Amino acid sequence: MGPASENPVLIQQLASQRAAAEQGQAAAQYELAHMLEYGRGTPADPAQALRWYRAAAEQGLPAAQFWLGNAYAKGRAGLARDSADALHWLRTAAANGSAEAQNYLGVMYQRGEGVPRDSGVAVGWYTKAAYLGLAVAQNNLGVMYWRGEGVEKEPAMAFAWYLKAAAQGEAWSMYNLSYAYTHGVGIGRNEAEGRKWLERAAERGNSSAQVQLGYALMQAARNEAEQATAAAWYRKAAEQGNASGQNNLGYAYETGSGVPRDYAQALAWYRKAIAQNNSHAQSALGSMYEEGRGMPKNLYEAVRWYGIASAQNNPEAMRKLGMLYEAGRGLEKDAVQAFQHFTVAAERGDQIAVERLIRVYENGELGQTASKEQAEKWRGKRQASAAPAGNGGAQ
Numbered sequence: 001m002g003p004a005s006e007n008p009v010l011i012q013q014l015a016s017q018r019a020a021a022e023q024g025q026a027a028a029q030y031e032l033a034h035m036l037e038y039g040r041g042t043p044a045d046p047a048q049a050l051r052w053y054r055a056a057a058e059q060g061l062p063a064a065q066f067w068l069g070n071a072y073a074k075g076r077a078g079l080a081r082d083s084a085d086a087l088h089w090l091r092t093a094a095a096n097g098s099a100e101a102q103n104y105l106g107v108m109y110q111r112g113e114g115v116p117r118d119s120g121v122a123v124g125w126y127t128k129a130a131y132l133g134l135a136v137a138q139n140n141l142g143v144m145y146w147r148g149e150g151v152e153k154e155p156a157m158a159f160a161w162y163l164k165a166a167a168q169g170e171a172w173s174m175y176n177l178s179y180a181y182t183h184g185v186g187i188g189r190n191e192a193e194g195r196k197w198l199e200r201a202a203e204r205g206n207s208s209a210q211v212q213l214g215y216a217l218m219q220a221a222r223n224e225a226e227q228a229t230a231a232a233w234y235r236k237a238a239e240q241g242n243a244s245g246q247n248n249l250g251y252a253y254e255t256g257s258g259v260p261r262d263y264a265q266a267l268a269w270y271r272k273a274i275a276q277n278n279s280h281a282q283s284a285l286g287s288m289y290e291e292g293r294g295m296p297k298n299l300y301e302a303v304r305w306y307g308i309a310s311a312q313n314n315p316e317a318m319r320k321l322g323m324l325y326e327a328g329r330g331l332e333k334d335a336v337q338a339f340q341h342f343t344v345a346a347e348r349g350d351q352i353a354v355e356r357l358i359r360v361y362e363n364g365e366l367g368q369t370a371s372k373e374q375a376e377k378w379r380g381k382r383q384a385s386a387a388p389a390g391n392g393g394a395q
Helices: 008-022 026-038 046-058 062-074 083-095 099-111 119-131 135-147 155-167 171-183 191-203 207-220 224-239 243-255 263-274 279-291 299-310 315-327 335-347 351-363 372-384
Strands: none
Touching: 008 026, 026 046, 026 062, 046 062, 062 083, 062 099, 083 099, 099 119, 099 135, 119 135, 135 155, 135 171, 155 171, 171 191, 171 207, 191 207, 207 224, 207 243, 224 243, 243 263, 243 279, 263 279, 279 299, 279 315, 299 315, 315 335, 315 351, 335 351, 351 372
């Protein structure tokens, strides 16, 4: 079958909708506009689509009113962005029972987009839409209860709304349920249930869940086949534009975990993540420059990328800068700077930095006085910290 614009069935439907639209039927005007917008039964015609959406909206059709408000809010379909017109049509649609418009207004007030930021008003709109059964609004309302944003913090209420949304297949709510079960927030801790909801969210296409599932599988992998399964989840997230997925896939290529070792592919994925300001990828690029993997060694570039990542409080990058200061590689040798970088990295959970500080205090290194008490303190940190050493991919 040819393009949708040439499909004979759609051409016939278009003619039928046009006839009804010209007789003033609002539902037909909306359907005609939709077909014109997406080129179904005819080449796409945005100007004519806008004309019929507006006609349906002016007759009181909530779906058309929501479409028009959304178009004004985003400045699309040939319309200039106009907050006043957006609010007019969105509020009109919301008053006429459009749950989508109510949810959209909630988002605008939560983020302060086109309106003054007001979490309380956002909760009000999310609540209206949630009670009308809109899954995304149910999840959004759950988030507000979870955070205590615009409403008293109430994890159990958040969990209840997540559950309602998840029952309708809403992927973010599935991801949120996974967190709730895994950490025992709003519901009794149940790691098996947490894993079940994580897998469901990943299968529904939630890229954050795909990254976390891939990370869990990679950490538990016992052979190459299991690593390949983990890397496949990273790829799904990466191809959706998820920066953590891009970083983790880059790390898989760099280390040959679940994919053939390929420095060129590692660099390509790291750079995609870096374009989104991912600090793990910035630090990883610094390491590749420092060690000359896939490129000539360049300590100047290594220091530069470690510095960029450190400015975002990345502990691995801070620790690696400390190592360069200690060794006097690419930077002037400086025990004070080395110690400071190791300390900050360790406080942020970097295990290699923790181990370095233990030795510092055991042996009185980097200008510090030997101290059994301080060494024991950092041993306790070693036991308490769960953060992975090195890049290892971000959860």
